[in-house]
Amino acid sequence: NAGVTQTPKFRVLKTGQSMTLLCAQDMNHEYMYWYRQDPGMGLRLIHYSVGEGTTAKGEVPDGYNVSRLKKQNFLLGLESAAPSQTSVYFCASKLTGITEAFFGQGTRLTVV
Amino acid sequence: AQSVAQPEDQVNVAEGNPLTVKCTYSVSGNPYLFWYVQYPNRGLQFLLKYITGDNLVKGSYGFEAEFNKSQTSFHLKKPSALVSDSALYFCAVRDATSGTYKYIFGTGTRLKVLA
Numbered sequence A: 001n002a003g004v005t006q007t008p009k010f011r012v013l014k015t016g017q018s019m020t021l022l023c024a025q026d027m028n029h030e031y032m033y034w035y036r037q038d039p040g041m042g043l044r045l046i047h048y049s050v051g052e053g054t055t056a057k058g059e060v061p062d063g064y065n066v067s068r069l070k071k072q073n074f075l076l077g078l079e080s081a082a083p084s085q086t087s088v089y090f091c092a093s094k095l096t097g098i099t100e101a102f103f104g105q106g107t108r109l110t111v112v
Numbered sequence B: 001a002q003s004v005a006q007p008e009d010q011v012n013v014a015e016g017n018p019l020t021v022k023c024t025y026s027v028s029g030n031p032y033l034f035w036y037v038q039y040p041n042r043g044l045q046f047l048l049k050y051i052t053g054d055n056l057v058k059g060s061y062g063f064e065a066e067f068n069k070s071q072t073s074f075h076l077k078k079p080s081a082l083v084s085d086s087a088l089y090f091c092a093v094r095d096a097t098s099g100t101y102k103y104i105f106g107t108g109t110r111l112k113v114l115a
Helices: none
Strands: A004-007 A010-013 A021-027 A031-038 A042-051 A055-058 A066-068 A074-079 A087-094 A106-111 B001-004 B010-014 B017-019 B024-025 B033-038 B043-048 B056-058 B064-068 B073-078 B085-093 B104-106 B107-112
Touching: A004 A042, A004 A087, A021 A031, A021 A087, A021 A106, A031 A074, A042 A066, A042 A074, A042 B104, A055 A087, A074 A087, B001 B085, B001 B104, B010 B017, B017 B107, B024 B073, B033 B064, B033 B073, B043 B056, B043 B064, B043 B073
Parallel strands: A010 A106, B010 B107
Antiparallel strands: A004 A021, A021 A074, A031 A042, A031 A087, A042 A055, A066 A074, A087 A106, B001 B024, B017 B073, B033 B043, B033 B085, B056 B064, B064 B073, B085 B104, B085 B107
16 A cells, blocks of 8 residues: 555756656545645645546646546646746545545656 | 635744644634644655544644634644654645535744754
8 A cells, every 4th residue: 555656756857848747546535636835835736636537726727737537646747847837746635534635755846 | 715824934942842833724614624744855744633523632743733713723732842843844724615625735834843
């Protein structure tokens, strides 16, 4: 039981490049979330999903897209990376009936 | 709109002394409140939660939190701090509007426990 696993852990991108961050959970959780963490700003919600095949925008969705084709995976895409997207990205998941969310280890992304 | 505030960017405390990390909230309806801890280069770990019932909730690693409805606060406490408690602490509230169950986090408080 690995919990919430994020891939990759580190990445450096050039401005304009694209990439996909993968979040995988093996706990059969319905809810999944993508957050970004920036100094002094805490965690801000990018996108979330309440179940397989559904996604919704969070607080800071611009420049990101997501997909949840399988229940266990939640992908975060950057189509054209910008330096403002330099951040640490966290994925989380939650089971229906359980109140707290569980987090992955994070992906540190630098856009130069 | 739901929100949480952590008024202190950093809290310093001597090892063995009691610690308090402050959190206030603004929600419509009954609050679901959480504390998470983040150690360097790690993800967030769940510490404790308040859903209903006793205003003093106990969590992992000897931490506890006091829910105060009249002051809309949910302060994290520990009777005797350890150097290993040094980390970044986040307060969060769950927004259950329309069944979306989103979590709204404060800006975090860095706790430094000095030996």
